[in-house]
Amino acid sequence: MSMAAANLSQVPALIGSHLSIAGGLCEAPREASRLGLSCCQLFTRNQRQWKCRPISTTEAAEFREEMRACGWVDGLTRVVSHGSYLINLASPDSRARAKSVAAMTGELERCEALAVAVCVVHPGAHLGSGVRRGIKQVSRSINEIHANLPGYRVRLCLETTVGAGTTLGGEFEDLAGIRGGVRCADRVGFCLDTCHIVAAGYDCSTDSLAQSVVSRFDRLCGVESIKAIHMNDSCMPCGSRRDRHAHIGLGHCGAPCFRAILRLAARLQVPCILETPKEMTPGGKQWDIVNRNILRELACS
Numbered sequence: 001m002s003m004a005a006a007n008l009s010q011v012p013a014l015i016g017s018h019l020s021i022a023g024g025l026c027e028a029p030r031e032a033s034r035l036g037l038s039c040c041q042l043f044t045r046n047q048r049q050w051k052c053r054p055i056s057t058t059e060a061a062e063f064r065e066e067m068r069a070c071g072w073v074d075g076l077t078r079v080v081s082h083g084s085y086l087i088n089l090a091s092p093d094s095r096a097r098a099k100s101v102a103a104m105t106g107e108l109e110r111c112e113a114l115a116v117a118v119c120v121v122h123p124g125a126h127l128g129s130g131v132r133r134g135i136k137q138v139s140r141s142i143n144e145i146h147a148n149l150p151g152y153r154v155r156l157c158l159e160t161t162v163g164a165g166t167t168l169g170g171e172f173e174d175l176a177g178i179r180g181g182v183r184c185a186d187r188v189g190f191c192l193d194t195c196h197i198v199a200a201g202y203d204c205s206t207d208s209l210a211q212s213v214v215s216r217f218d219r220l221c222g223v224e225s226i227k228a229i230h231m232n233d234s235c236m237p238c239g240s241r242r243d244r245h246a247h248i249g250l251g252h253c254g255a256p257c258f259r260a261i262l263r264l265a266a267r268l269q270v271p272c273i274l275e276t277p278k279e280m281t282p283g284g285k286q287w288d289i290v291n292r293n294i295l296r297e298l299a300c301s
Contacts, residue, residue, distance in 0.1 A: 025042070077118055091127060143183050157228055161243070162240075199239070204257030
């Protein structure tokens with residue numbers, strides 16, 4: 001469907017992408033602004049390593065200045081951090097869990113220094129100890145992290161997952177259970193991933209089914225606790241439990257899924273982040289821009 005540019009610019013949903021910090025932390029918001037995106041997600045560190053150097057006062061000041069230069073000081077969440085994939089807050093191994101708690105504490109310290117309001121992390125995997133025990137372990141880990149960081153404003157956001165293997169988060173009940181065991185529950189939010197919820201088995205193939213999924217999440221977790229959304233299509237069919245991201249419209253999520261989530265995002269004014277492959281279209285266009293425009297059209301349909 002075609003639509004005038006004037007109409008596209010009036011779409012209220014914040015749409016951005018996960019962008020590289022190669023060359024410095026400021027490169028992510030700078031690239032987002034260049035691409036005409038209204039938000040972005042980044043890693044504040046090398047997510048494949050446990051150790052990282054602290055952010056200097058100068059780096060933090062430069063990053064906050066870059067956000068001002070982008071006009072991203074309007075009170076909305078414009079920058080989202082994604083925690084390291086190494087972190088497993090559900091681990092039944094005490095040493096591994098302690099290492100993850102320390103790493104997550106560091107992630108939030110970096111976010112607080114940068115004035116980044118949201119840090120997304122996967123709930124983790126129980127590794128055979130059982131779902132109930134895994135949920136309790138994540139709650140316990142988060143309580144320890146909060147105790148280490150009293151008064152912090154950054155919100156830890158648990159992401160929905162495809163639920164593969166022993167991974168938690170494939171069921172909305174997992175997320176509700178974790179938050180229910182956290183003493184400072186207002187410091188915990190959620191991140192919906194469209195690819196993940198469909199691959200986990202939540203059928204969003206029609207408008208009514210998609211709205212039913214949103215309503216189910218609301219009953220269990222509360223949509224007001226959603227602080228970020230990942231906008232990815234799914235290469236794999238509903239219920240596959242396989243995490244493979246596709247460009248918008250080229251997978252199994254379906255237009256009703258994106259319409260429902262975009263309406264929700266607009267109402268909540270939370271960032272919608274693309275985590276689709278970084279490449280060029282056969283016509284030489286950047287996929288981030290193409291995907292953004294598709295989402296904008298869907299939001300207006």
